[in-house]
Amino acid sequence: MLNSAPVSAQAQPIPGSARDHASSIDYDIEVSIDPETRMLEGKSVITFNKTRDHILILDARFEVTQALINGMPFAPETDAASRAHVWQIPYAILRPYQLEIHWRGQLHPLDDTLDHEQTLGRPVAVSGEAGTFLPDASNWYPRVTNGQIHYTLQIELPPGQRGLVAGRLVEEHDTESEYRARFEFTHPAAGIDLMAGPYEIATDHYTNARGESIQLRTYFHPQISALANDYLESVKRYFKLYESWIGAYPFTEFSIVSSPTPTGFGMPTLTYLGINVLQLPFIKDTSLGHEVLHNWWGNAVYPDYKTGNWSEGLTTFMADYAYKEQEGEDEAREMRLGWLRDFAALEPGQDEPLIAFTSRTHGASKIVGYHKSAMLFFMLRDLIGEDMFNRSIQGIWGMQRFKVTAWPHLQRAFEIISARDLQPFFDQWLHRAGAPDLSISEARQESIETGYRLHITLTQSEPPYQLRVPVAVQTESGKETHLLDLQHTEQTFTLDLEDKAQSAILDPDIRLFRHLAPGEAPPILREVMVNPTTATVLLSDNEETKNIAATLAEKLQRREPQILPADQPIPTAPTLVIGLHHEIDAWLEAKNLSAKPDEVSEKGTAQAWTMTTPEGTSLAIVSAQDNASLESIIRPLPHYGRQSYIVFDGRQALDRGVWPIRVQQVAVD
Numbered sequence: 021m022l023n024s025a026p027v028s029a030q031a032q033p034i035p036g037s038a039r040d041h042a043s044s045i046d047y048d049i050e051v052s053i054d055p056e057t058r059m060l061e062g063k064s065v066i067t068f069n070k071t072r073d074h075i076l077i078l079d080a081r082f083e084v085t086q087a088l089i090n091g092m093p094f095a096p097e098t099d100a101a102s103r104a105h106v107w108q109i110p111y112a113i114l115r116p117y118q119l120e121i122h123w124r125g126q127l128h129p130l131d132d133t134l135d136h137e138q139t140l141g142r143p144v145a146v147s148g149e150a151g152t153f154l155p156d157a158s159n160w161y162p163r164v165t166n167g168q169i170h171y172t173l174q175i176e177l178p179p180g181q182r183g184l185v186a187g188r189l190v191e192e193h194d195t196e197s198e199y200r201a202r203f204e205f206t207h208p209a210a211g212i213d214l215m216a217g218p219y220e221i222a223t224d225h226y227t228n229a230r231g232e233s234i235q236l237r238t239y240f241h242p243q244i245s246a247l248a249n250d251y252l253e254s255v256k257r258y259f260k261l262y263e264s265w266i267g268a269y270p271f272t273e274f275s276i277v278s279s280p281t282p283t284g285f286g287m288p289t290l291t292y293l294g295i296n297v298l299q300l301p302f303i304k305d306t307s308l309g310h311e312v313l314h315n316w317w318g319n320a321v322y323p324d325y326k327t328g329n330w331s332e333g334l335t336t337f338m339a340d341y342a343y344k345e346q347e348g349e350d351e352a353r354e355m356r357l358g359w360l361r362d363f364a365a366l367e368p369g370q371d372e373p374l375i376a377f378t379s380r381t382h383g384a385s386k387i388v389g390y391h392k393s394a395m396l397f398f399m400l401r402d403l404i405g406e407d408m409f410n411r412s413i414q415g416i417w418g419m420q421r422f423k424v425t426a427w428p429h430l431q432r433a434f435e436i437i438s439a440r441d442l443q444p445f446f447d448q449w450l451h452r453a454g455a456p457d458l459s460i461s462e463a464r465q466e467s468i469e470t471g472y473r474l475h476i477t478l479t480q481s482e483p484p485y486q487l488r489v490p491v492a493v494q495t496e497s498g499k500e501t502h503l504l505d506l507q508h509t510e511q512t513f514t515l516d517l518e519d520k521a522q523s524a525i526l527d528p529d530i531r532l533f534r535h536l537a538p539g540e541a542p543p544i545l546r547e548v549m550v551n552p553t554t555a556t557v558l559l560s561d562n563e564e565t566k567n568i569a570a571t572l573a574e575k576l577q578r579r580e581p582q583i584l585p586a587d588q589p590i591p592t593a594p595t596l597v598i599g600l601h602h603e604i605d606a607w608l609e610a611k612n613l614s615a616k617p618d619e620v621s622e623k624g625t626a627q628a629w630t631m632t633t634p635e636g637t638s639l640a641i642v643s644a645q646d647n648a649s650l651e652s653i654i655r656p657l658p659h660y661g662r663q664s665y666i667v668f669d670g671r672q673a674l675d676r677g678v679w680p681i682r683v684q685q686v687a688v689d
């Protein structure tokens with residue numbers, strides 16, 4: 021299920037030494053596809069310029085009609101398990117040599133009921149009049165499995181259909197009888213993904229930092245073609261941002277391509293996004309920038325998938341997170357807090373060291389591979405300063421363009437530019453799972469001649485991290501933040517102040533990746549939606565009210581709710597409580613809990629809010645005026661999981677918000 025933002029799945033280059041031979045294979049394809057019959061016919065001419073063992077694979081559903089090596093017949097073997105066609109090209113063969121393969125077959129029908137996760141998990145070549153998607157990993161062409169290629173590709177489609185692959189468009193014929201286009205990709209490519217559909221093409225141009233013209237295009241389905249201009253304008257904005265921040269855009273074009281399935285893929289020179297995704301108004305301001313930035317990080321500087329993928333974290337930091345910083349400090353802090361909250365919600369065993377992240381396979385890997393990684397870059401910028409950070413970024417771009425790049429390459433660039441030893445920093449954030457638990461265990465002060473001397477003791481879990489911990493000290497005259505260099509599990513720091521300290525607050529702006537203290541994060545409605553142990557209490561005796569409430573609980577939790585009788589004590593698991601106004605008020609009073617908060621009280625026709633009991637149980641309370649009001653929030657309420665409270669008038673959200681963060685604050689005597 022795709023939530024607010026699509027994720028990007030980078031086409032994975034073959035890791036390791038294969039790249040050294042990258043420039044040795046020239047791959048030339050001609051392919052014609054008829055989406056109506058789903059028939060594909062292709063011809064590959066592959067030139068190997070150096071001798072090396074190579075393996076080519078073509079999916080079993082295709083028939084090989086001809087295969088030659090340097091003009092001599094060269095029949096494929098059949099893989100015992102997958103029935104795929106396999107060509108093993110031995111080392112000691114004449115060089116250079118050329119393979120020519122002709123193949124044909126019928127593609128799978130397009131299944132537009134698949135969601136993004138399913139599309140990711142199934143590299144299947146599909147075709148239909150609404151769209152054709154041939155992912156490289158589906159082996160839709162005789163694919164070189166152990167080496168990168170340079171390619172040219174010519175695609176032929178019936179009239180009305182248009183298609184593309186990554187690369188420079190060198191030729192295009194669009195007539196009443198056919199569509200034909202030729203592309204060339206001159207950088208080392210991991211493979212070829214092909215897309216086609218009943219596209220309307222809109223074209224624009226951008227002049228890059230070197231004064232070269234970049235062709236911008238949208239390939240949109242007719243129902244969203246009106247969105248083309250706005251998307252093209254947004255792309256230009258992102259180009260400007262990233263060219264000035266990193267360096268000139270490294271390719272000759274960029275296209276946004278719509279997909280009939282709700283996917284989100286980024287490839288060099290293009291991004292392939294679901295029609296439903298492109299229709300969301302915020303995508304231009306969020307995910308699009310992320311995908312554009314992947315043309316620097318991921319598609320031009322290649323992550324080394326064997327030793328960990330840094331590109332999602334850096335892209336998240338310089339796109340999704342950077343846009344929040346542009347909005348304001350509160351918005352940026354909110355995003356960091358969200359990352360820590362998601363991290364805190366991981367089940368034991370789901371957390372892995374960042375170095376183990378290669379690509380996104382499930383929600384937990386996103387929390388580490390995207391968010392913890394983005395937080396690493398955030399903390400690194402805090403440590404070395406923005407200027408050094410940006411210069412390092414430009415240094416990495418200058419040195420590593422079109423090269424496989426591992427974490428140590430990044431570390432070295434940051435170390436050279438900032439003239440610092442960053443080994444402990446990278447070691448602890450890359451190689452250790454988890455995060456530090458931090459607290460202020462003691463804060464006391466004495467008066468001295470110039471004012472006050474404050475002693476603050478910080479403690480952290482074993483083994484210690486090396487952290488620069490922001491501690492804000494509140495005095496009568498204001499709040500001042502001090503950075504304390506914590507190296508041990510317990511350490512006392514001394515600060516001389518002019519004014520008497522009232523309290524000390526640990527990391528109030530959430531600038532460290534750490535375990536949130538219990539109760540530190542404001543509770544949000546999502547907890548009772550995603551926690552599998554959530555209990556549900558329905559307060560009404562009225563059958564109709566109860567049925568509506570049970571349906572609401574089921575929609576929120578996306579499963580059969582575990583319903584507990586109303587007269588029982590509140591369980592320790594997160595609990596969802598649903599009732600009509602008078603029932604809720606009576607229940608809160610009977611349980612000795614605080615009454616409705618002012619933010620929701622007496623407002624609208626239905627309200628929902630979170631609270632924590634004195635015993636620490638998270639509650640989400642839903643209170644409605646009558647059955648009709650309760651029924652009308654069944655559809656909208658599940659969309660507001662990130663809120664702490666919300667007020668509805670009918671199905672319309674009137675007001676909503678997140679309770680303020682409860683910082684770890686220690687009073688100073």
Ligand SMILES: [Zn+2]
Pocket residue numbers: 027028029310314332335
């Ligand atoms: Zn990404």
